[in-house]
Amino acid sequence: MAANEMRxxxxEKAAEAYQKAHAPYSNYSVGAAVLADDGEIYDGINIENAVYPLTICAERVAIFKAVSAGKKKFKAIAVVTKNGGTPCGSCRQVMAEFGLDTVVYIADTSGKLIQTTTVSELLPNAFGEGDLNES
Ligand SMILES: [Zn+2]
Known part of the structure; x- marks a missing residue:
């Protein structure tokens, strides 16, 4: 599959997931879809809770689904919101855990690509495994 077709x-998968978001408090739905290096796609939605801090973002749901299925290398992740919002700091850190080179597509609900970036661009000087191992 050509790169633009995959994008x-x-x-499209992120936009489909977006429809299932559980965001009754913020009314800010998010859909995400992550492409593992074996070609499998895992989607995610933001899931809010009446106890607000328990809310989890779509990007992390997608990544955690993939990781729990044994995938730890990702080519790209797409994030869909109504206005092209970018991933929050927590999600950037979780993405960084699995690779700084992962491509990040930011799109809106019409499927329009707003921005193409990478995890390393979104989170420069990321804290990572190497920091823990330095003596
Ligand atoms: Zn987030």
Whole structure:
């Protein structure tokens, strides 16, 4: 599959997931879809809770689904919101755990690509495994 076809498919999956978001408090739905290096796609939605801090973002749901399925290398992740919002700091850190080179597509609900970036661009000087091992 060509790169632009894969990008379109990933954004489409994120937009489909967006419809299932559970965001009754913020009314800010988010859909995400992460492409593992074996070609599998895992989607995610933001899931809010009446106890607000328990809310989890779509990007982390998608990544955690993939990781729990044994995937730890990702080519790209697409994030869909109504206005092209970018991933929060927590999600950037979780993405960094699995690779700074992962491509991040930011799109809106119409499927329009707003921005193409990478995890390393979103989180420069990321804290990582190497920091823990330095003596
Ligand atoms: Zn987040």
């Amino acid at each position: 379109e498919k990933l954004i």
